[in-house]
Amino acid sequence: MNAHAQFATSLFCAVLVATTPGHAQNATAPTAIADAQIRLALPGHSRQPIPPAVLWLKPLEPTPAAAFPSRGKYTLLQKNRMFTPHLLVVPVGTEVQFPNADPFFHNVFSLFDGKRFDLGLYEAGSSKTVTFSREGVSYIFCNIHPEMSAVVLSLSTPLYTISDSRGVFHFHDIAPGEYELHLWVEGVPATTLDKLTRRVHLAADTRDLGEVTIPGAMQRDGSHANKFGQPYDKSDKPAY
Numbered sequence: 001m002n003a004h005a006q007f008a009t010s011l012f013c014a015v016l017v018a019t020t021p022g023h024a025q026n027a028t029a030p031t032a033i034a035d036a037q038i039r040l041a042l043p044g045h046s047r048q049p050i051p052p053a054v055l056w057l058k059p060l061e062p063t064p065a066a067a068f069p070s071r072g073k074y075t076l077l078q079k080n081r082m083f084t085p086h087l088l089v090v091p092v093g094t095e096v097q098f099p100n101a102d103p104f105f106h107n108v109f110s111l112f113d114g115k116r117f118d119l120g121l122y123e124a125g126s127s128k129t130v131t132f133s134r135e136g137v138s139y140i141f142c143n144i145h146p147e148m149s150a151v152v153l154s155l156s157t158p159l160y161t162i163s164d165s166r167g168v169f170h171f172h173d174i175a176p177g178e179y180e181l182h183l184w185v186e187g188v189p190a191t192t193l194d195k196l197t198r199r200v201h202l203a204a205d206t207r208d209l210g211e212v213t214i215p216g217a218m219q220r221d222g223s224h225a226n227k228f229g230q231p232y233d234k235s236d237k238p239a240y
Contacts (some may be wrong), residue, residue: 002186026071038169038209042185050167052087053185054153056160057171060178060199073097076150083140083150087186089162092135092154099127102179109144109227114138114154118227137184141224146232149222153184176203188214 045215081102132154142148
């Protein structure tokens with residue numbers, strides 16, 4: 001969605017790393033899988049930057065309990081007409097704070113299925129809070145500054161990973177079993193991503209989960225409508 005997210009023909013590798021040899025396991029505990037990978041091929045030019053992307057697994061059978069990493073408060077900062085971070089992954093039910101650290105007003109909103117909200121105008125030094133109460137992707141914008149964008153992905157599973165700058169996903173200590181694999185890649189339509197959801201079997205000797213290819217076009221220019229569903233008025237520059 002944002003200008004820096006451009007797209008490339010690229011291979012993404014999901015490397016699932018085993019537990020270290022020093023981890024104790026009892027006779028009934030499953031063995032973590034090692035060195036499995038999945039490759040995602042994207043259309044475009046290979047030398048362009050990798051877009052933000054997230055891969056997550058939903059268990060389809062009972063597995064050892066896992067929890068989201070503890071990180072305290074979740075914040076999407078508004079500063080220098082930017083949201084920081086651009087991508088935020090949170091557990092379902094999380095409160096996210098939206099502080100305004102710019103010396104002017106912002107109007108943060110999202111009209112997408114993950115969480116629909118409109119925080120209205122609020123001034124410098126103030127903050128508002130949104131609870132992401134359902135699973136899904138929320139694209140976040142400012143109704144005053146069209147260059148501002150961010151993504152909040154709320155998940156019901158802690159088994160997720162964000163790709164690094166090389167397009168590599170890393171998992172740790174995933175138990176063998178049946179899972180449903182989901183992908184989100186910025187700029188790829190939700191209808192396309194939904195069709196790529198698939199069932200995967202992870203075994204102790206799993207090494208390769210194959211390749212997923214995203215067909216069709218992706219949004220490259222980061223354009224979006226304002227909160228009224230209309231184009232931003234480019235001739236009317238904000239006074240702040």
